[in-house]
Amino acid sequence: MTDMARLLLAWYRHRKRTLPWRSTRDPYAVWVAEVMLQQTRVETVIPYFEHWMRRFPTVEALAAASEQEVLSLWEGLGYYSRARNLHRAARVVMERHGGKLPADVDALRALPGIGRYTAGAIASIAFGLDEPALDGNQKRVLARLFDVRQRVDSAEGERLLWSLAREHLPPGKAAEYNQALMDLGASICTPRRPDCTACPLREVCRAHALGVQEALPVKKPKGETPHYVHAAAVVMREGRVLLARRPSQGLLGGLWEFPNARLAQVKDDAEAARALEDALETGYGLGVRVGASLGSFRHAYSHFRVTVYAFRCALLSTGERTSLEWAAVGALDGYPMGRVDRQIARWVDGG
DNA sequence: TACTCGTGGGA
DNA sequence: TTCCCAAGAGT
Structure with missing residues (x-):
């Protein structure tokens, strides 16, 4: 020894x-x-x-x-x-x-x-x-x-x-x-x-x-972390909320989320709301009318940062995605979510 | 090889 | 606030 x-x-x-x-x-x-x-x-x-x-x-x-x-x-x-x-x-x-x-x-x-x-x-x-x-x-x-x-x-x-x-x-x-x-x-x-x-x-x-x-130890220097802006849609109907299941591969794979989209750089809520409408149509096949802003917050992942704006939305037409599901607001804990979407879930629970 | 993949605590 | 980073693995 x-x-x-x-x-x-x-x-x-x-x-x-x-x-x-x-x-x-x-x-x-x-x-x-x-x-x-x-x-x-x-x-x-x-x-x-x-x-x-x-x-x-x-x-x-x-x-x-x-x-x-x-x-x-x-x-x-x-x-x-x-x-x-x-x-x-x-x-x-x-x-x-x-x-x-x-x-x-x-x-x-x-x-x-x-x-x-x-x-x-x-x-x-x-x-x-x-x-x-x-x-x-x-x-x-x-x-x-x-x-x-x-x-x-x-x-x-x-x-x-x-x-x-x-x-x-x-x-x-x-x-x-x-x-x-x-x-x-x-x-x-x-x-x-x-x-x-x-x-x-x-x-x-x-x-x-x-x-x-x-x-010591010698490690590779890190690059800069990009910062993105996301907007999330809170679509409610008769006390239930629309959730989407993420693909099983990649970021937060298999977890549930509020339908959302990564937007181009935006400066304010109104600009984010307009971009969200377009992004949901292409991303989820959802037609929505964007309503009031529920607020925003920032979050850091390992390799990028996000600012998330959440909006209350009215559903005009649904997509054909099988990964979409209506969930009772009180039962959201049964849906595994990442930290960001859990944050939005608290807003929903609180009205 | 280089990049992706979460979160929370501490300096 | 910002940054680092903690019993790594998959692609």
């Missing part, structure tokens, strides 16, 4: 966090947790994980559920393809693996939603296999420990970091090793202002010796 691994495991033994998914070695529970934790904070995941495991305690229960209900439990967690892939993978596990997750990284990676990291995490944590699991935390910690100057998102950087992770993996202790590196990255070796005085690895850390901690 290398010095790094020895110091790391000694630290982890009495510093490990107690988390819901660490109280079991049920591969299904580990799998669900790992997928929920992709690009998502631990504190955010905890209540979703507990609710999910109560509703879908087994692979079989998940496989038997409808996609609508699966998305409903995922609502608010973001990156909804994770939920759809988890659902699809559960059905594959039932059909091809007898309801049990395979204890093999290649077989795991063949399942939708399980990539290199998640396969390594499940293999090591749930099955005790000697597999590395390189996530954002491990990349940052290892890049600092070994002064990796290559960009961590480059092919060369990836190869180097995965091999470093594997080289230092203590045989038979991959579960502790992987989680220890992640905990260290989350609590001490943080992106900004790492607490090196509290770090069990500072004496073997190249970045600490050189004083270049905050310069």
Whole structure:
């Protein structure tokens, strides 16, 4: 065992966090947790994980559920393809693996939603296999420990970091090793202002010796985020509201929304209302008369920002889309929606 | 390779 | 307010 691994495991033994998914070695529970934790904070995941495991305690229960209900439990967690892939993978596990997750990284990676990291995490944590699991935390910690100057998102950087992770993996202790590196990255070796005085690895850390901690890891600079203007139609009839289901691929796939459209840049409500009328005709086959403005708000996604204007509309003609549905205002919670449309739903509920 | 895909917390 | 970014995967 290398010095790094020895110091790391000694630290982890009495510093490990107690988390819901660490109280079991049920591969299904580990799998669900790992997928929920992709690009998502631990504190955010905890209540979703507990609710999910109560509703879908087994692979079989998940496989038997409808996609609508699966998305409903995922609502608010973001990156909804994770939920759809988890659902699809559960059905594959039932059909091809007898309801049990395979204890093999290649077989795991063949399942939708399980990539290199998640396969390594499940293999090591749930099955005790000697597999590395390189996530954002491990990349940052290892890049600092070994002064990796290559960009961590480059092919060369990836190869180097995965091999470093594997080289230092203590045989038979991959579960502790992987989680220890992640905990260290989350609590001490943080992106900004790492607490090196509290770090069990500072004496073997190249970045600490050189004083270049905050310069690592090297990442690609981000471009500018565009800003779009959307207008949403609130069409009501006898206490019900018209919703549209988004395509299953792409942004907020499979979720419900108030029919809306991305407009060209606009300056005010009146201009947005005119543009909305035209956009709904082409986008949804809806003829509407635009009424009062319900207000507007801004929202930021990962790669763009939007300002959304919402209008109360009267329906003149309906399109032929099968993805359109009238929903009772009081039952809107049964429809999984993204944050923006949930915001509009509150306006509708409030009158 | 480069881009897409959400959300909420903290500096 | 604005920006970064958090247990990545799919295309």
